[in-house]
Amino acid sequence: MNTAALPHEPPRSAVAARGGPGIDVPSAALAEGLDHFRALPALQQPVWPDAAALAEVTGRLAQAAPLVVPGDCDSLRGRLAAAGRGEAFVLQGGDCAEIFAEASATRIRNKIRTLLQMAVVLTHGASTPVVKIGRLAGQYAKPRSSDVETRDGVTLPAYRGDMINGFAFTPEARTPDPGRLEQAYRISAATANVVRAFTTGGYADLRQVHEWNRGFMRNPAYARYERTANEIDRAIRFMEACGADFDALRTVELFLSHEALVLDYERALTRVDARTGQAYDTSAHFLWIGERTRQLDGAHVDFLSRVANPVGVKLGPTTSPEDALALAARLNPGNVPGRLTFVTRMGAGRVRDVLPALVEKVTAAGVAVTWVTDPMHGNTITSATGYKTRRFADVLDEVQGFFEVHRALGTVPGGLHMELTGDDVTEVLGGSEEIDEAGLALRYETLVDPRLNHQQSLETAFLVAEMLQAR
Numbered sequence: 267m268n269t270a271a272l273p274h275e276p277p278r279s280a281v282a283a284r285g286g287p288g289i290d291v292p293s294a295a296l297a298e299g300l301d302h303f304r305a306l307p308a309l310q311q312p313v314w315p316d317a318a319a320l321a322e323v324t325g326r327l328a329q330a331a332p333l334v335v336p337g338d339c340d341s342l343r344g345r346l347a348a349a350g351r352g353e354a355f356v357l358q359g360g361d362c363a364e365i366f367a368e369a370s371a372t373r374i375r376n377k378i379r380t381l382l383q384m385a386v387v388l389t390h391g392a393s394t395p396v397v398k399i400g401r402l403a404g405q406y407a408k409p410r411s412s413d414v415e416t417r418d419g420v421t422l423p424a425y426r427g428d429m430i431n432g433f434a435f436t437p438e439a440r441t442p443d444p445g446r447l448e449q450a451y452r453i454s455a456a457t458a459n460v461v462r463a464f465t466t467g468g469y470a471d472l473r474q475v476h477e478w479n480r481g482f483m484r485n486p487a488y489a490r491y492e493r494t495a496n497e498i499d500r501a502i503r504f505m506e507a508c509g510a511d512f513d514a515l516r517t518v519e520l521f522l523s524h525e526a527l528v529l530d531y532e533r534a535l536t537r538v539d540a541r542t543g544q545a546y547d548t549s550a551h552f553l554w555i556g557e558r559t560r561q562l563d564g565a566h567v568d569f570l571s572r573v574a575n576p577v578g579v580k581l582g583p584t585t586s587p588e589d590a591l592a593l594a595a596r597l598n599p600g601n602v603p604g605r606l607t608f609v610t611r612m613g614a615g616r617v618r619d620v621l622p623a624l625v626e627k628v629t630a631a632g633v634a635v636t637w638v639t640d641p642m643h644g645n646t647i648t649s650a651t652g653y654k655t656r657r658f659a660d661v662l663d664e665v666q667g668f669f670e671v672h673r674a675l676g677t678v679p680g681g682l683h684m685e686l687t688g689d690d691v692t693e694v695l696g697g698s699e700e701i702d703e704a705g706l707a708l709r710y711e712t713l714v715d716p717r718l719n720h721q722q723s724l725e726t727a728f729l730v731a732e733m734l735q736a737r
């Protein structure tokens with residue numbers, strides 16, 4: 267991978283001297299650029315009550331071990347470039363907001379299993395390699411529509427994710443606590459460790475396709491998955507009988523991602539790769555900028571323009587082609603394939619109207635970008651019973667619209683970005699289980715946005731595999 271054209275590439279001497287080859291803290295010269303965001307407007311940041319406590323925590327994080335290594339970020343950039351060319355497909359998914367108390371091995375395994383099953387369905391259905399990225403091991407901060415929440419006449423700061431404050435509606439829990447940044451780091455490290463164990467230790471072995479479905483056999487999506495698994499099994503046995511070596515099937519690549527929202531955290535985890543002198547945000551392989559924080563002259567765009575990770579930007583229905591082109595120029599001035607992913611989230615009702623002009627102009631300008639659809643965030647509604655929810659049919663319709671637009675323009679629909687969980691929650695209306703408004707109450711667990719449950723996720727994968735076949 268040629269990284270020479272990545273933004274703000276510092277000279278080799280910018281690497282702090284003490285570490286030699288390896289991953290090091292940025293030198294003073296490089297730190298100056300990385301800290302430039304502090305002079306810019308930064309939306310959606312917590313108001314930390316104690317600056318000294320924040321400085322202490324971020325000082326410790328700045329010395330802590332990286333959660334990911336630059337070489338793996340570079341590998342992901344290559345995979346995303348392939349998806350941008352139509353040679354692979356991105357599957358990015360996980361919780362809306364991870365919760366500290368739910369970082370158990372079982373819950374993490376359930377999420378990994380869901381992603382693996384979806385990837386199998388997509389790969390098998392469309393003969394396309396799938397680039398798997400979890401919203402995992404760091405998705406602990408949320409942008410909110412309102413800074414405050416009022417209940418029974420009492421107004422407190424809104425819950426902004428476990429990295430910032432607690433969900434309980436008390437002044438103590440809702441006050442931002444910098445100690446939570448360190449907790450987020452530790453729990454992310456433990457999560458990443460469990461992810462590695464499951465993805466390299468045999469659990470993800472493709473010969474386990476049936477095992478992943480155990481306990482889930484009673485409905486149409488699982489029966490259909492079972493048929494896919496049988497076909498994969500037969501193909502593997504045939505190839506084994508022919509003498510093929512299947513060691514490569516034992517492990518899978520699962521990359522980590524989250525929204526780069528809390529810049530104090532992201533900056534503290536930024537290190538320099540001594541191989542190249544480039545800065546990487548080592549909190550995750552892939553970081554994205556949200557729809558609410560993508561201002562061209564804002565802190566988030568400035569900060570991510572200075573790290574070499576592959577990055578994404580969410581683009582909502584008000585995005586103009588000029589906005590998209592300007593973001594590409596800031597975030598990927600070298601036009602390096604795989605560096606920039608646009609995650610469009612237009613809403614099912616608007617995707618067919620708004621997306622074409624965006625894709626057309628970006629393509630005409632020769633901008634290298636991987637297009638991914640997020641069919642969740644433009645389709646949020648409130649049920650009559652007061653739950654924040656989404657209709658499964660709207661989610662699928664936006665994906666369908668995304669594929670239609672790209673097909674009409676001859677461009678590449680490169681991937682899917684989903685809020686999902688491995689558990690049987692009831693947060694999204696519809697699907698073959700036909701969750702209705704009354705059913706939402708049965709197991710509504712998310713603290714912010716509704717997620718597809720395990721079965722709805724699998725159903726999505728089968729339908730997207732059909733769309734991909736047509737691609």
Ligand SMILES: O=C[C@H](O)[C@H](O)COP(=O)(O)O
Pocket residue numbers: 362408409410411412643714715
């Ligand atoms: O996940 C996205 C946002 O954080 C979320 O939709 C904001 O939700 P709110 O409107 O409930 O604040």
Ligand SMILES: C=C(OP(=O)(O)O)C(=O)O
Pocket residue numbers: 362409525555556557558580581611640643
């Ligand atoms: C907040 C999110 O999305 P968006 O920025 O698109 O609203 C999200 O993906 O969690």
